[in-house]
Amino acid sequence: MTASELPRTVAVIGTGVIGNGWIARALAAGCRVTAFDLDPTAAERTRAFVARAWPALERLGLADNADQHALTFVDSLAAAVEGAELIQENVPERLEIKRATLAELDALAAPEVVIGSSTSGIKPSDLQSACTKAPGRVIVAHPFNPVYLLPLVELVGGEHTSPAVTERAKAQYAAMGMRPLVVRREIEGHVADRLMEALWREALHLVNDGVATTEEVDAAVVYGCGLRWSLMGTFLTFHLAGGDGGMRHMLHQFGPALKLPWTKLEAPELTEELIDKVADGCEHQAAGRSVAELETRRDAFLTELLELTQKYWPEAEGLQSRI
Numbered sequence: 058m059t060a061s062e063l064p065r066t067v068a069v070i071g072t073g074v075i076g077n078g079w080i081a082r083a084l085a086a087g088c089r090v091t092a093f094d095l096d097p098t099a100a101e102r103t104r105a106f107v108a109r110a111w112p113a114l115e116r117l118g119l120a121d122n123a124d125q126h127a128l129t130f131v132d133s134l135a136a137a138v139e140g141a142e143l144i145q146e147n148v149p150e151r152l153e154i155k156r157a158t159l160a161e162l163d164a165l166a167a168p169e170v171v172i173g174s175s176t177s178g179i180k181p182s183d184l185q186s187a188c189t190k191a192p193g194r195v196i197v198a199h200p201f202n203p204v205y206l207l208p209l210v211e212l213v214g215g216e217h218t219s220p221a222v223t224e225r226a227k228a229q230y231a232a233m234g235m236r237p238l239v240v241r242r243e244i245e246g247h248v249a250d251r252l253m254e255a256l257w258r259e260a261l262h263l264v265n266d267g268v269a270t271t272e273e274v275d276a277a278v279v280y281g282c283g284l285r286w287s288l289m290g291t292f293l294t295f296h297l298a299g300g301d302g303g304m305r306h307m308l309h310q311f312g313p314a315l316k317l318p319w320t321k322l323e324a325p326e327l328t329e330e331l332i333d334k335v336a337d338g339c340e341h342q343a344a345g346r347s348v349a350e351l352e353t354r355r356d357a358f359l360t361e362l363l364e365l366t367q368k369y370w371p372e373a374e375g376l377q378s379r380i
């Protein structure tokens with residue numbers, strides 16, 4: 058961790074699933090956090106969330122000065138950005154809400170302060186065009202749930218972003234224990250959500266067409282491809298699928314399958330029937346366990362998985378399990 062790049066204070070705007078994840082990560086890294094949300098019950102929810110996340114963060118290693126109580130909820134955007142060295146926006150994924158919030162944040166914050174948006178799919182230029190003061194420092198900083206454990210953050214600059222802003226953001230997120238992936242060109246969905254969306258659409262088709270239940274689709278991932286992906290990703294995994302001949306042999310063997318109608322990719326119509334099938338399937342899989350119980354189990358698993366990844370891939374840059 059480069060202590061000098063660690064933002065002393067992070068402003069977190071919107072404290073739902075993702076905002077809370079950023080708060081837990083920032084506190085564990087030793088930052089102070091000022092938070093703002095429209096919901097008056099948000100502070101209570103966030104404090105309970107951080108308390109639940111803390112054991113997993115302790116296991117991975119807290120910064121010496123980490124304090125889960127270094128969190129202040131404030132009642133305006135102006136108070137939230139006051140003194141913040143990094144601002145993270147996590148309001149709902151609706152273009153007009155994002156643009157209005159970012160325009161205000163940009164007007165309020167000192168021009169050198171990076172404003173990262175957690176948006177899953179919106180292009181940074183479509184956010185920057187709402188801003189007038191220093192639009193180039195508004196970038197996409199897209200994390201993964203749970204933000205306090207998963208290291209990846211996709212950084213995407215827009216048409217006004219200079220390399221210096223991207224470098225500064227990269228250093229700040231890395232100082233918070235993350236693995237920044239600078240995306241070379243802005244596209245809707247960035248890199249990782251493009252991949253996840255493709256799998257998600259196929260999964261919905263398989264359930265919609267009655268080929269598999271939600272539980273069976275999940276089993277195919279959990280006991281098969283998912284296990285490999287957590288260490289090597291799509292490309293290196295398939296390199297090994299080619300035997301000694303590696304990827305070249307694999308492409309010669311399976312290349313023709315690329316022309317077969319194995320994928321649909323266009324999403325199926327989201328009918329009430331499909332919603333019921335998918336939601337009922339998930340309830341059945343949860344077997345009476347609450348989301349909070351499942352989160353605790355997931356965190357324990359991910360913590361050990363991160364340690365395993367570090368053990369078997371120690372040279373992978375930025376995959377250190379310590380916060």
Ligand SMILES: NC(=O)c1ccc[n+]([C@@H]2O[C@H](COP(=O)([O-])OP(=O)(O)OC[C@H]3O[C@@H](n4cnc5c(N)ncnc54)[C@H](O)[C@@H]3O)[C@@H](O)[C@H]2O)c1
Pocket residue numbers: 070071072073074075076093094095096099146147148149150151154158175176177178199200201202
């Ligand atoms: N959920 C995920 O897995 C995930 C993963 C990566 C990125 N994201 C992105 O993170 C962002 C937030 O998603 P989420 O899942 O946390 O949503 P969420 O619905 O859980 O939380 C949104 C929060 O924003 C608050 N809010 C609404 N309008 C606001 C405003 N104008 N000012 C301040 N607060 C406001 C709400 O009260 C709520 O607490 C979205 O852009 C989403 O695309 C989500």
